[in-house]
Amino acid sequence: MTDFLPKLLTWYQSNARDFPFRRTTDPYLIWLSEIIMQQTRIEQGVPYYDKFVRVFPSVYDLAGASEEDVLKQWQGLGYYSRARNLHSTANEVVEKYAGRFPETYDGLRSLKGVGDYTAAAIASVCFGLPHPVVDGNVVRFITRHFGITGPVDKAGVKKEIMEVLLNLMEEVSGLDSGSSATELLRPTSGSLPKPGKPFASSLLRLAFTESSPGGDPASVPDATEPLSTHETSIFATSLLRHFATYTGPGIFNQAMIEFGAMYCVPRNPDCRACIFSDSCYALKHQMVGQLPVKKQQLALKPRYFNYLVINVKGSDGLYFGKRSGNDIWKGLYEFPLIETKEAVSPQKLSSSPEWKKLFGRNKVEMISHTGDTIHILSHQKIITRFYNLEIKKPSETFGTLVRAEKINGLPVARIIEKYFEMYPMTGDSLV
Numbered sequence: 064m065t066d067f068l069p070k071l072l073t074w075y076q077s078n079a080r081d082f083p084f085r086r087t088t089d090p091y092l093i094w095l096s097e098i099i100m101q102q103t104r105i106e107q108g109v110p111y112y113d114k115f116v117r118v119f120p121s122v123y124d125l126a127g128a129s130e131e132d133v134l135k136q137w138q139g140l141g142y143y144s145r146a147r148n149l150h151s152t153a154n155e156v157v158e159k160y161a162g163r164f165p166e167t168y169d170g171l172r173s174l175k176g177v178g179d180y181t182a183a184a185i186a187s188v189c190f191g192l193p194h195p196v197v198d199g200n201v202v203r204f205i206t207r208h209f210g211i212t213g214p215v216d217k218a219g220v221k222k223e224i225m226e227v228l229l230n231l232m233e234e235v236s237g238l239d240s241g242s243s244a245t246e247l248l249r250p251t252s253g254s255l256p257k258p259g260k261p262f263a264s265s266l267l268r269l270a271f272t273e274s275s276p277g278g279d280p281a282s283v284p285d286a287t288e289p290l291s292t293h294e295t296s297i298f299a300t301s302l303l304r305h306f307a308t309y310t311g312p313g314i315f316n317q318a319m320i321e322f323g324a325m326y327c328v329p330r331n332p333d334c335r336a337c338i339f340s341d342s343c344y345a346l347k348h349q350m351v352g353q354l355p356v357k358k359q360q361l362a363l364k365p366r367y368f369n370y371l372v373i374n375v376k377g378s379d380g381l382y383f384g385k386r387s388g389n390d391i392w393k394g395l396y397e398f399p400l401i402e403t404k405e406a407v408s409p410q411k412l413s414s415s416p417e418w419k420k421l422f423g424r425n426k427v428e429m430i431s432h433t434g435d436t437i438h439i440l441s442h443q444k445i446i447t448r449f450y451n452l453e454i455k456k457p458s459e460t461f462g463t464l465v466r467a468e469k470i471n472g473l474p475v476a477r478i479i480e481k482y483f484e485m486y487p488m489t490g491d492s493l494v
């Protein structure tokens with residue numbers, strides 16, 4: 064997972080919003096906050112949380128209150144059956160568990176009104192158990208960053224998301240911050256426990272880069288080897304700072320939710336300034352606006368567009384055709400296109416009948432091609448690849464040669480527009 068965890072946890076340390084329930088690991092308070100926040104946006108829920116804590120400071124106070132009192136405090140949040148469940152669960156905790164919340168995920172899950180999400184939140188924050196919480200914010204962030212492109216309501220995709228989270232959780236859980244930090248900084252016995260190795264290596268790398276800008280990457284110490292006194296003194300401060308960000312599964316869960324809610328937002332996230340811009344699948348494949356994929360996109364028909372960007376030696380333009388017929392983007396201009404039924408290799412494309420028909424005996428040099436770009440329409444998924452070709456002789460079979468300075472004025476589909484954003488025309492060539 065490379066530097067994912069250190070980056071996330073460091074970000075969380077500096078950017079987390081300060082809410083009262085983030086300053087506690089008391090299961091009663093965490094449970095209360097979770098049930099209230101299910102009803103409303105977090106900022107609007109905080110005054111309700113404060114009021115509940117003031118009026119019912121412990122689970123005994125809540126259990127001992129009348130249902131009417133509880134409903135009164137709940138007033139304005141709506142969905143009153145939740146308030147009734149809250150009250151009855153408080154009674155269950157007092158009567159069945161002597162006022163102590165169960166300390167296992169299954170025990171928590173068995174309480175009335177406690178679903179997967181709330182059980183995972185309490186288990187991780189209060190008891191340090193490795194149970195990921197999965198809400199809309201986490202799903203958006205995970206599917207974008209790790210390139211999970213299936214519909215998120217499908218069982219297999221849910222499983223995939225959970226697996227990614229569990230792997231990350233395992234890395235986080237494999238490291239006990241206090242003792243490992245001390246261990247790591249001890250020159251003679253600085254090796255880290257095995258499960259935490261990838262995470263520890265990432266921390267070492269981050270700390271090394273911070274402490275020695277421009278330093279030789281080969282000199283980054285190995286997480287399995289004890290650190291020398293010299294190494295320790297060089298980046299001890301930075302290393303400790305990174306370790307300080309780590310406190311376990313609860314912080315990991317909160318950081319995931321917070322990053323999804325605050326940074327990897329549904330519309331127009333600031334990807335260029337994002338700490339994950341170099342590793343994010345959606346950004347790399349221009350799919351930020353398309354992920355996560357929801358149910359209604361299940362029936363999308365895939366189409367494979369191989370666009371040929373034809374440069375004729377010595378000319379200062381590119382070839383375009385106008386789309387016609389009863390198909391998408393009718394009337395818009397595009398590069399010469401070979402549509403295939405499936406993704407094809409450059410070799411297969413250049414030996415296809417369409418290619419031969421287009422180029423005949425003309426000698427074609429394939430300079431480069433882009434990766435696949437996915438463009439989602441209401442019923443279709445257009446998977447596009449652009450081939451940058453050079454040929455010696457112009458030909459009418461390619462379409463119309465449009466001079467470089469005129470290309471900007473052509474009506475084109477967004478997918479072609481994006482191509483020119485990435486590879487702008489300069490004079491007579493593409494860069």
Ligand code: SF4
Binds near residue numbers: 328332338339345
């Ligand atoms: S680069 Fe954009 S899409 Fe990717 S994680 Fe960051 S904000 Fe989210």
